[in-house]
Amino acid sequence: xxxxxxxxxxxxxxEGTCNPLGAPQVTTDLSENIxxxxxxxxxxxxxxxSLWPLLYGTACCFIEFAALIGxxxxxxxxxxxxxxxxxxxxxxxxAGTVTMxxxxxxxxxxxxxxxxxxxxxxxxxTITGGMFSSDSTTAVRxxxxxxxxxxxxxxxxxxxxxxxxxxxxxxKKVSNESVFERSKAEQTHRYFTIEHKMNLVFSENTxxxxxKKSEKSLNxxxxxxxxxxxxxxxxxxxxxxxx
Amino acid sequence: MEKDLQPSKDNSNDxxxxxxxxxxxxxxxxxxxxxxxxxxxxxxxxxxxxxxxLYEAVDKLKSMGFNYLxxxxxxxxxxxKRLVSFYHxxxxxDIDKIDQIKEVRVKVFLRRDSDLSxxxxxxxxxxxxxxxxxxxxxxxxxxxxxxxxxxxxxxxxWRGWPxxxxxxxxxxxxxxxxx
Numbered sequence: 418x419x420x421x422x423x424x425x426x427x428x429x430x431x432e433g434t435c436n437p438l439g440a441p442q443v444t445t446d447l448s449e450n451i452x453x454x455x456x457x458x459x460x461x462x463x464x465x466x467s468l469w470p471l472l473y474g475t476a477c478c479f480i481e482f483a484a485l486i487g488x489x490x491x492x493x494x495x496x497x498x499x500x501x502x503x504x505x506x507x508x509x510x511x512a513g514t515v516t517m518x519x520x521x522x523x524x525x526x527x528x529x530x531x532x533x534x535x536x537x538x539x540x541x542x543t544i545t546g547g548m549f550s551s552d553s554t555t556a557v558r559x560x561x562x563x564x565x566x567x568x569x570x571x572x573x574x575x576x577x578x579x580x581x582x583x584x585x586x587x588x589k590k591v592s593n594e595s596v597f598e599r600s601k602a603e604q605t606h607r608y609f610t611i612e613h614k615m616n617l618v619f620s621e622n623t624x625x626x627x628x629k630k631s632e633k634s635l636n637x638x639x640x641x642x643x644x645x646x647x648x649x650x651x652x653x654x655x656x657x658x659x660x
Numbered sequence: 661m662e663k664d665l666q667p668s669k670d671n672s673n674d675x676x677x678x679x680x681x682x683x684x685x686x687x688x689x690x691x692x693x694x695x696x697x698x699x700x701x702x703x704x705x706x707x708x709x710x711x712x713x714l715y716e717a718v719d720k721l722k723s724m725g726f727n728y729l730x731x732x733x734x735x736x737x738x739x740x741k742r743l744v745s746f747y748h749x750x751x752x753x754d755i756d757k758i759d760q761i762k763e764v765r766v767k768v769f770l771r772r773d774s775d776l777s778x779x780x781x782x783x784x785x786x787x788x789x790x791x792x793x794x795x796x797x798x799x800x801x802x803x804x805x806x807x808x809x810x811x812x813x814x815x816x817x818w819r820g821w822p823x824x825x826x827x828x829x830x831x832x833x834x835x836x837x838x839x
Contacts, residue, residue, distance in 0.1 A: 517815060517832070517834055517835075518813075518814070518815045520834060544838065545837075545838035546837075546838060550837065550838065554814070554822040554827075554829060555813075555814065555815075555822075555835075556835075557834045557835070558834065558835060558836060558837055558838045559838035561838075562833060562834050562838075563834070626809045626810060
């Protein structure tokens with residue numbers, strides 16, 4: 418069913434319901450043909466209408482997130498298209514507990530996403546560690562210790578409607594941004610670091626465990642510096658940590 | 661033979677005289693020294709063997725009909741006390757009679773200051789692969805002749821055994837309380 422009226426019909430309706438002076442002809446012509454906006458608004462409108470989230474989930478929160486993909490909640494109408502590559506994603510919804518073993522992978526995924534990028538910390542686990550915050554040996558207490566978070570979405574797990582709410586709030590945030598002020602919001606060098614004098618050594622862990630002959634199989638205390646050029650040329654180095 | 665493995669009411673008088681369970685007795689007849697630890701609250705017989713005899717004992721139990729390693733795990737009796745590796749064996753002959761299944765639990769007690777090594781059961785029950793790896797990961801019990809004695813859950817370069825009662829949590833930044 419096509420109920421949309423043609424421009425001509427709209428004009429007739431407008432004239433028929435207008436005051437005796439008639440419809441303002443000039444502004445009508447303008448508003449039908451010209452859009453006045455700022456470049457920021459146009460740019461933001463395009464970006465907030467295509468917030469592509471990374472398909473990332475480590476626990477039960479992702480079950481709720483995955484419900485959005487289906488037809489019942491259908492997050493395509495917000496322009497959210499799930500991406501399996503961080504290179505194509507703008508939005509990282511951290512759904513599920515992050516452990517110390519998963520943390521480097523998460524940080525790498527975040528770093529691989531192109532700017533500008535947004536992070537929603539979804540669920541209690543990613544905000545404070547949730548039910549794992551009291552006695553877990555590995556759960557990271559709050560994903561904001563690893564990556565900057567734009568929006569906290571509480572719940573255990575949050576309902577799909579709550580995720581929509583978070584996405585809408587994030588869209589508001591995106592719509593208020595300006596290209597010229599982007600440099601102010603960028604991440605700065607936050608830590609005081611000095612030039613280190615550490616040597617590159619390979620992991621002591623050989624994966625042999627019980628069969629390991631000594632506690633220190635690699636002599637890491639030798640002060641021999643490893644040239645980077647050597648490393649690049651010598652392609653026979655194998656990280657022998659696999660199964 | 662397998663019928664009388666199940667502790668029944670008939671020979672409960674015998675058990676009062678000799679505290680050993682039926683499985684324990686049968687193992688003794690096969691010249692495998694073991695200690696009977698009675699039964700638990702649902703009547704599953706518990707026995708313990710020394711680490712050196714575990715492989716033979718489980719091998720014998722498998723030939724006696726306990727052909728499925730339902731669970732393997734470990735626990736810590738407390739700070740300064742022993743570490744335990746347990747094996748819950750059941751017999752899966754007739755799935756229709758699942759309610760009257762034969763079960764036995766074998767425990768191996770290890771002093772904390774010993775070398776903490778137990779033979780791996782991988783060559784008898786393939787399913788013990790990851791379960792033994794997890795017990796190694798959490799308690800530091802070594803399973804000799806395991807095909808891949810690596811940590812399972814924790815990062816591979818982790819130091820310490822998280823589920824031991826005397827484990828001290830490192831104060832990593834990531835583990836500190838959220839602001």
